[in-house]
Amino acid sequence: MRRIVMIGNCQVSSMMTLYKRFVAVRTGDVVDYVASYADLDAAAKERIRNADVVVEQLLDLKPAAESEGLSDAPRVRIPMVTAAFLWPFAGQEHPKNERTGFLPSGPYGAEASDGYLNRLLQQGLDPDEAAAAYLALDVGQKVNLDRLYELVMDRQRSRDEAAGYRIADSIARHFRSEPIFLTPYHPHARIARVLAEQLFRQLGASRADIERMRNATLVTPFPKEELPIHPAVARHFDLQWVGPQTSYRLLNEGRFTFPEFVARYVRVAWNPALEEGIVATRTPRLPEAEALLRQGLAQSPRSGAGWNALRSVLLRQGRVEEALQAGRRAVMLEPDLAPYRSELGSLHRDAGRWAEAEAEFRRALLVNPSETRAIVLLAHVLKDQGRLDEAFATVMQGLEGEPYAANLHRTLAHLFEATGQIAEAVAALDRVLALTPDDPGARARRDELAKHAGKSAGPPSTATPPAASRSSASAPSPQQAAASPGSPATQGPPSQPEDGIQQLRRATDADPANPHLAHELSAALQREGRLPEALAAARLAATRDPRNPFRQERIGHLASRLGDLAAAEQAFRAAVEIAPHKANFRTPLSDVLIRQGRLPEGVAEARRATEVDPGNPKAFGFLAHALTLAGEIEAAEAAVSTAIGLDPRDEALAAQLAALRQRRARGER
Structure with a gap:
């Protein structure tokens, strides 16, 4: 493990992100970033002094962050890269650029600027006159473009040579045939890969690390906004990818042609x-976000980002059908953004539209095969349909490219558990915890599975997670997705949810001592809305595993949804008896008591949940809910404030506190 400090501009920051994802996750290197355009503060100086390796960007000018003399650690250089010759007037922000808290650089900062237009405006030209003059401009008459190209490329080669890189060759080879930069200093995917590959080599990365990075980095790690290229510049350099209808992404507002950009500028x-x-x-x-988005989308209906943000806001408010429509608009406008397709597929999956969900996840992976969220969701939708062999194959294929993706190992553990392979599930969760040691859900599930498999529930292995080729050894082939006799995967790939349920029934009957299959059967029935049958299967799992509080918890939730509050209370009390120090069993018990009209008992149980687990923010959040129902607004406010102190990133808690303060301000009880 090394302590690496990387000093530079946004290019170095993006390289650090790639290094962490593809190298440091294997080596354990601790990597920090220090901005070169600001004076070093005491903390930055201390990080540099303690570094084992310092990565320093070579710029044309001396950086503000002067690090010489702070460390004797070996220095690795990385050159600044640019294709500034494509934008001869860029670099000077618009004289009326408006910086805001939500857009600190403003809409027309240095990377989105045009100095020639700035001068026309400062000379007092009418906007229409300035636009017409610029569109008609023969740029070559104002700037010697060939000489500018020579100067930019000579400086690039000079930086390359000083750092031991060969970036200028890639720029010269490809800039006419494809967009290799989005703005003067924001490279597209090709140059980002070349720069990262050469940095990785200097830092001693393995060939496998570099190959994974090259295969996975199909989308640039830089901001996606573009600066349009003047048609005269495109003609001069014979840019084959620029034409009259070429459009560019401007902020989050959609895509615009060069004349449209000029008219806006x-x-x-x-x-x-x-x-x-x-x-x-x-x-x-x-509500405020939705109002702003609807106002913004009325002005910019071509904004895929806007529609995707509206999808998120609507979904969080429970307006699923409206969210689905917004998600469709986002994908229609930005078909090549894999995350948008993943989110749309997730909405289809939640609605039980398996075919539509699967299609979106597969399209997302065609766009970006390294979109691990799409891999995870596709595996789950295949499992939902009983196609466990395909689900295993999907995850294992994903792990070949992303062997250190914790969410893929977590999904693999889920599939192993679903097929009764508990030892393999524990091993997969060990890999999750090696990658993300602070994952409480993985820890709790790992310990529960290990306990009931008769294995040690102690700390998981802290060894470096295995590479994909070794991880594959623990995964079943498509024909052997489950090792236990009668497990669902041995029955062939069913194509409908009912087929999967029937296979789970047969597997559950064939292995009468296995509680995990009964639990999985209950979950499958619940997904189909067959709650009475799901409850029966959950009770079967509890019979087979009587000292497992999570089995009782599942019974309680299902009984509650069916309206049998007495049965729910009984199940939650059983869970509390088995695990009296778990707040997560006491809060649903409190809820059931309140719903039966026993408010004082419910409040008392909610208080006990916070007493047994004083570090649980959700317990304090529920106590605030119970106190609100009891009319104790100030006490509720104190409880939710405690919850926020424990988890300041929980947006729901912040909303809960705001609502309480509004009630108190209005004098409501």
């Missing part, structure tokens, strides 16, 4: 409501 036109609304989706202010 001269008027400083942009869509503040849309940008603020997208940022607001990361807060609890959902």
Whole structure:
């Protein structure tokens, strides 16, 4: 393990992200970033002093962050890369650029600027006159473009040579045939891969690390906004990928042609409501976010980002059909963004539309085979249909390219558990915990499975997770997805949910001591809305595993949904008796008591949940809910404030506190 500090601009920050994903996750290197464009503070200086390796970007000018003399550690250089000759007037932000809290660089900062247009506007030209003059401009008459190309490339080669790289050759080879930069200093995927590959080699990365990075980095790690290229520049350099109808992504507002960009630039036109609304989706202010997004989308209906943000806001408000429509619009506008397709597929899956969900996940993976969320969701939708062999194959194929993706190992553990292979599930969860040691859900599930498999529930292995080729050894072939006799995968690939349920029934009957298959049968029945049968299967699992509180918890939740509150209370009390120090069993018991009209008992149980687990933010959040029902608004506010202190990122808690404060301000009880 090494302590690596990387010093540079946004290019170095993006390289650090790639290094962490493809190398440090294997080696255990601790990597920090220090911005070169700001003076070093005391913390940055300390990180540099303690570094084992310092990565330093070579710029044309001396950086503000001067690190010489702070460390004797070996230095690895990385050159700044640019194709600035394609944008001869870029680099000077619009004189009326408006910086805001939700868009700190403003809509027309240095990477989205045009100095020639700036000068026309500063000379007092009318916006329409300035736009017409610029569109008609023969740029070659103002700038010697060939000489500019020579200067930019000579400086690039000079930086390359000083750092031991060969970036200029790639720029020269490809800039006419494809877009290799989005803006003067934001490379597209090809140059990002070349830069990362050469940095990785200097840092001693393995050939396998580099190959994984090359195969997975199909989308640039840089911001996706583009700066349009003047048609005269495109003609001069014979850019084969630029034509009259070529469009460019501007902020989050959609795609625009060069004349449309110029018309916007001269008027400083942009869509503040849309940008603020997208940022607001990361807060609890959902009504405000929705209002901003709808206002913004009325002005910019071609914004895929806006429609995707609206999908998120609507879904969080429980408006699923509206969210589905917004998700479809996002995918229609941005068909090559795999995350949008994953989210749309997830909505289809939640609605039980298996074919539509599967199609979207597969399309996402065609766009970006390394979209691990799509891999996970596809595996789950295949499992939902009983196609366990295909689900295993999907995850294992994903692990070949992303062997250190914790969510893939977590899904593999789920599939092993579903097929009764508990030892293999524990091993997969050990890999999850080696990658993400602070994952409480994986820890709890691993310990529960290990306990009931008769294995040690102690700490998981802290060894480096195995590479994909070794991980594959623990996975079944499509014909051997489950090792236990009668397990669902041995029956062939069913194509409908009912087929999967029947296979699970046969497997459960064939292995009368196995509680996990009965649990999986209950889950499959619940997904189909067959709650009475799901409850019966859950009770069977509890009979087979009587000292497992999670079995009782499942019975309680199913009985509650069926309206049998007495049975739910009995099950939750059984879970509490088995595990009295678990708040997660006491809060649903409190809820059931309240729903039976026994509010004082419910409040008392909610208080006990916080007492037995004082570090559980959800327990305090539920106590606040119970106290609110009891009319104790100030006490409820104190409880939810405690919850926020334990988990300040929980947006639901913030919304709960805001609602309580509004009630108190209105004098409501």
